[in-house]
C-alpha cells in the first residue's frame with residue numbers, strides 16, 4: 001500500500017471533489033494535458049524521452065536471470081575489450097570467462113586494445129584500437145585526403161570531467177576539435193565489439209542467438225545518472241535492445257570476479273594474526289579500481305549467502321594512470337617548447353604516437369626499488385631536427401644546465417622526477433581511501449583493500465598504497481588479472497545479477513510537485529494562493545535519500561500524487577535528483593532534472609467524487625532507476641527506465 005505523507009502535501013494531493021481553483025502556472029493544452037507540477041517545460045534541460053511502455057518493462061525482457069550467453073564490453077579511458085561466457089560454463093567453471101586474445105600491438109598480443117576510434121567521413125567505423133592509430137598514420141603518410149575523418153581517443157574522460165553538467169546531448173571532441181554526440185561515439189565502440197564478437201562466433205561455427213544473449217556494458221560507479229543513460233542510448237544505437245542490456249558498475253564487477261578466484265589469493269592477516277579469507281561472510285572489502293582515467297572505489301560487505309551489499313556510496317576521482325603519462329609528456333614538451341611540440345604533434349603524428357607509446361612502455365618499467373636512475377624516452381629524429389630548425393640550437397645544448405640530458409636520440413629524465421609524478425597521483429588515491437575509511441568509520445571493519453585495474457599492475461603504486469595502509473593496519477591485495485578483473489567480473493555479474501543485494505544511493509531522488517506552503521522549508525517567491533491556502537511550487541518531494549541503502553529489485557516508497565485540476569486527463573511526472581540530503585525545491589542548488597513521463601487520468605467522475613491519484617514508486621533493482629506510476633483509479637501502470 002502506498003506510503004502517505006502528511007496531508008500538508010500538494011495541490012496534486014487535493015481530491016477532485018475540492019474543486020481546486022485555477023492553478024496559476026500550469027499550461028493547458030487542447031488535449032487538456034496539464035503540467036501538474038507547474039514546471040515550465042522550456043526551463044527543463046532537453047532530453048530525448050523514451051517512449052513510455054504501458055506494460056511492465058521486465059515482462060518484455062529476456063529471462064535476465066538465466067541468459068544463455070553473456071557478453072560484456074568494458075570501454076576504458078585507456079583500453080577496451082570484450083569477454084564472454086556461456087551459461088553451462090558459468091555453472092561449472094565460472095573462471096573460464098573468455099576474452100578476445102587477438103588484439104595485437106607490434107609483437108604484443110593483448111586482451112584489451114587501445115580505446116581509439118577512427119570514423120570515415122560518413123561516420124561509419126573505419127578502425128578501432130591500435131589499428132585505428134596505424135590507419136590514421138598511414139593515411140597521413142600516404143598523403144591521402146583524411147581531412148573529414150574523425151579520430152577519438154581517451155574520450156571516456158569527457159563524461160567524468162563534465163560531471164554534473166553532462167546531459168543527454170553531451171558531445172565528444174575529436175582530434176581536430178569536431179564534436180559528435182557522446183552516445184554516438186560510445187555506440188560506435190559498442191557496435192564495433194558487438195560485430196567483432198558475432199563474427200568470432202560465426203567463424204568458429206558457434207550458434208549465436210541474439211535473443212538469448214545478455215550484453216553487459218560497464219561504467220565507473222562514480223558516473224552520474226546522465227552519463228549512465230548515455231551508455232544505455234549508445235547500446236541502443238548499436239542495436240542492443242534495452243531488454244538484453246545490463247549496465248554494470250566497474251569496481252562492483254571486480255569484487256564479483258575476485259570472489260570467484262582461488263581463496264589462496266585472498267588470505268590476509270592484520271597484526272600478524274591468523275590468516276583469514278578476505279571474502280568470508282561478514283567481511284567488508286574495499287575495491288579500488290585504478291584504471292587509466294579514474295580511480296573508482298566501492299566498499300562491499302559479504303552476506304551469509306556470499307552475495308554482496310554496498311556499505312558505502314561509490315566514490316573516486318581522476319587519478320588514473322594516464323595522468324602520469326600526461327605529466328611526463330608535459331615535461332618533454334617543456335624541453336622542446338610549445339611551438340616546436342605543437343608542430344611536431346600535427347605534422348609527425350606517427351612519431352608523436354611512437355613517443356606516447358614509449359612513455360607508456362617506460363612507465364610500466366618503474367618499480368618500487370628505484371632500479372633505474374633515469375626514465376629513458378626514445379625521441380624521433382623529426383622532433384630533434386624540428387627543434388634545431390626552429391630554435392637554432394641542438395637539444396643537448398639547451399639541456400646542459402638541466403638535470404635532463406639527451407644522447408643517442410634518447411631523453412634521460414632523472415627517475416626521481418618521474419617518481420614525483422607517480423607520488424602526486426598516489427597521494428590523491430591514498431588520501432581518498434583514508435577519507436572513506438575515516439568518514440564511514442570503516443577502519444576497523446575493512447578486512448582488505450583489493451586493488452584492480454591496469455594502474456594496480458604497477459608495483460610502485462600498489463606498494464605505496466600498501467605502505468600507506470600498513471599503519472592502520474589494513475592489508476592490500478592485488479589479484480591475478482588485475483587489469484581484466486572488471487571485464488571478467490562483468491560477465492559473471494551478467495549471469496547472476498542477484499549477487500548484489502543492495503546499493504547505497506548516490507543521490508537523493510524525488511518528484512516535483514506542489515505542496516501547501518511551509519515557511520520553514522519553502523521559498524516564498526515560489527508560492528501562490530489557491531482555494532484559500534498558500535501553495536509552494538516546484539517542491540522536491542523526496543522518495544529516497546543520498547547514502548540510503550536500498551535493496552535491489554524492490555519497489556520502494558509509494559507516494560501518491562493528485563491532479564491539480566478536476567479536468568486534468570494527463571499527469572506529467574517530473575523526476576529530479578539532488579546531491580543534498582533534504583532539498584526543498586527542485587530549483588535548489590545541486591538538483592538535476594532526470595526525466596519525465598505522462599500518466600493518463602480518466603475524466604473525473606464528479607458523482608462518485610473519486611480521489612484520482614497517481615502512485616509513484618521507484619526501483620533500484622539494476623544499476624539504473626526504474627519508475628512506476630500507477631493510476632489508482634484504473635490500476636493502469638506505467639513503467640520507465642529513467643532517461644536522465
Ligand SMILES: Nc1ncnc2c1ncn2[C@@H]1O[C@H](COP(=O)(O)OP(=O)(O)OP(=O)(O)O)[C@@H](O)[C@H]1O
Nearest residue numbers: 076077078079291292293294321322453454455458
Ligand atoms: N605495469 C604498469 N605500470 C604502470 N601503469 C600501468 C601498468 N600496467 C598498466 N598500467 C596503466 O593502467 C592504465 C590502464 O588500465 P585499465 O585498462 O584498467 O584502464 P581503463 O579501463 O582504460 O581506464 P578507466 O577504467 O579509468 O576508464 C594505463 O594508464 C596504463 O598505463
Ligand SMILES: [Mg+2]
Nearest residue numbers: 076291453486
Ligand atoms: Mg577500466
